[in-house]
Amino acid sequence: TAALSQGPALSQAGTDLLRSKSLDRNSFDSGDWFNAIHWNCAxxxxxxxxxxxxxxxxxxxxxxxxxxxxVKVGCPQITGASAAYRDLLKIRTTEKAFSLGTAARVQEQLSFPLSGKDETPGVITMRLGDLVVVFNATPQQQEQRVPALAGQRYRLHPVQAAGADETVKTAAYTTGTGTFTVPARTVAVFTRAGN
Known part of the structure; x- marks a missing residue:
């Protein structure tokens, strides 16, 4: 969520490397034993x-x-997470909608069409200009239907479609119903077809 937010995005050393705090609820003061960063994934x-x-x-x-x-984490998971994170950062830096210059522009371009009673617990659907971002933090695939977008054409962002994360490549959009389908524990960025 931080990587695809408005304004400065906070990334701390090791964020992209599945850095663990060993389930510590106090991430501010986990101590050196749990906070150590090992750049080599070993x-x-x-x-x-x-x-x-x-x-x-x-x-x-x-x-x-x-x-x-x-939970087993090794080099394939760590290098894979880092590559997928770089894909998200590439989207953030190449799509102007992620760095709107004024509060008025943000209010004009940003909405959460399924918030409130239509919200799926554990899922955020964000519309930002010609983009739709679905954050699925649940352990199941989720379908997010945005009726206002039915009939409009969207596709998975080209950076993710050609990127490192094989799971996100299975995300899909159904034009007739305006439904975005996103795999479990995945962030998918969709762009209006033709953009």
Missing amino acids: DGNGFGRGLPPAADNAAKWDYARPLLTS
Whole structure:
């Protein structure tokens, strides 16, 4: 969400490398053991290193314990996440809609057509000029129907269509219903066809 927001986007060292804080709820003060950055991906960047400090996390250890052995992160996942992140940054820097100069321009171009009672929990659908961005944080594929866009032609942004993330390439748009289909835990950027 930060990479595709208006204004300066915050990316911290290791954001694109699946940097782990070992499930620590206090990301400000995780300590060096959990906050270490390893630029070479060899140790999984901290995933599964251990339970986070008790002071802020003991009540959630029963949820964290199974993840320490079931979530495996290595070089393929880390380099893949970094490449997909670079695709998003390329979209951000090449699409002028992500850097509108005034609040009035943002208010004119930006909307969230499915917010309120039509919102799918865990999904944000954002319309920004000729772009539609769907943030799907859920573990399932989601279909987001935007009736106002029915009949208009959209396609997956060319950077993602030719990019590093094979999962996002399965995102689709159905013209007749104005429905955007996005895989689980995926951010897909759609552009109006012809743009």
